[in-house]
Amino acid sequence: MTSHKFIENTSEYLHKIASQALVIIPVGSVEQHGPHLPVGSDSYNVQQIAEMAAEKTQNKMILVAPTLWYGSSHHHLGFGGCMSLGGKTLLAVLCDLGNSLVTGGVKKIFFLNGHGGNRFMLREAAKELVNEYNNDVIIGSSDYWEIAREALADIKIKTPGHAGSFETALQMARDEKLVDYDAIKHLINGTKPDSKDYQYRIISQAERDQLRFQSLRSRGNINRKDAFVKAGGISEVPEFATRELGEQILTIVVDEVAKFFVEFWEHS
Numbered sequence: 001m002t003s004h005k006f007i008e009n010t011s012e013y014l015h016k017i018a019s020q021a022l023v024i025i026p027v028g029s030v031e032q033h034g035p036h037l038p039v040g041s042d043s044y045n046v047q048q049i050a051e052m053a054a055e056k057t058q059n060k061m062i063l064v065a066p067t068l069w070y071g072s073s074h075h076h077l078g079f080g081g082c083m084s085l086g087g088k089t090l091l092a093v094l095c096d097l098g099n100s101l102v103t104g105g106v107k108k109i110f111f112l113n114g115h116g117g118n119r120f121m122l123r124e125a126a127k128e129l130v131n132e133y134n135n136d137v138i139i140g141s142s143d144y145w146e147i148a149r150e151a152l153a154d155i156k157i158k159t160p161g162h163a164g165s166f167e168t169a170l171q172m173a174r175d176e177k178l179v180d181y182d183a184i185k186h187l188i189n190g191t192k193p194d195s196k197d198y199q200y201r202i203i204s205q206a207e208r209d210q211l212r213f214q215s216l217r218s219r220g221n222i223n224r225k226d227a228f229v230k231a232g233g234i235s236e237v238p239e240f241a242t243r244e245l246g247e248q249i250l251t252i253v254v255d256e257v258a259k260f261f262v263e264f265w266e267h268s
């Protein structure tokens with residue numbers, strides 16, 4: 001019995017196929033996702049997408065390693081429920097995991113990202129790792145939404161945002177029980193639920209955009225420690241999120257990511 005999930009196989013089998021395999025390492029985060037989504041949202045989503053996409057390829061050489069649940073989320077530490085790795089720690093962890101795989105004979109590795117704050121460390125890890133080896137080792141990285149960006153063009157919502165319509169819809173499709181629909185109603189109506197005092201902020205989208213430097217974002221990377229806390233923890237109100245939309249997004253993303261995996265695997 002072999003499996004797309006790396007950890008369900010024996011070391012003997014993994015050793016045997018290592019040089020032919022493409023190993024995907026999903027990387028997520030544990031951080032606040034507004035008053036309506038669980039802190040594991042990014043990790044849950046990227047894990048589901050990686051596993052469904054690998055399954056879809058029907059290529060037994062494409063394996064999904066266990067998700068790295070922790071990412072670089074220091075910009076969310078002002079909220080509760082955040083567990084973050086500093087950028088340098090994340091880079092070191094990714095390089096150690098990559099080194100372990102290459103030492104075991106793996107020649108193709110791909111870091112699949114589920115959290116914006118990780119992006120540059122994943123790129124850096126891929127670059128640092130390949131510099132250590134011969135040309136037969138190929139390592140890449142991307143965000144799942146970037147892989148699917150063109151295919152998602154018809155879905156006219158902000159992609160991915162943070163705890164907005166896109167991520168909320170995906171979570172609804174994955175496991176509705178973990179979505180607080182009452183909190184979403186209040187976010188849309190601009191009202192405050194009695195049950196949620198903690199850092200719940202009612203602000204206009206214009207104010208939120210201003211706090212998060214929206215007008216400068218496409219041209220530069222601007223940071224301020226309290227930006228997300230002041231903006232109430234979300235990039236926009238998840239007003240368009242439905243389970244159906246989530247299923248639609250998931251289908252598109254899984255298709256595109258599966259195609260990407262196959263193309264990467266075939267590349268010599």
Ligand SMILES: [Zn+2]
Pocket residue numbers: 033041042114115161162163167
């Ligand atoms: Zn997220």
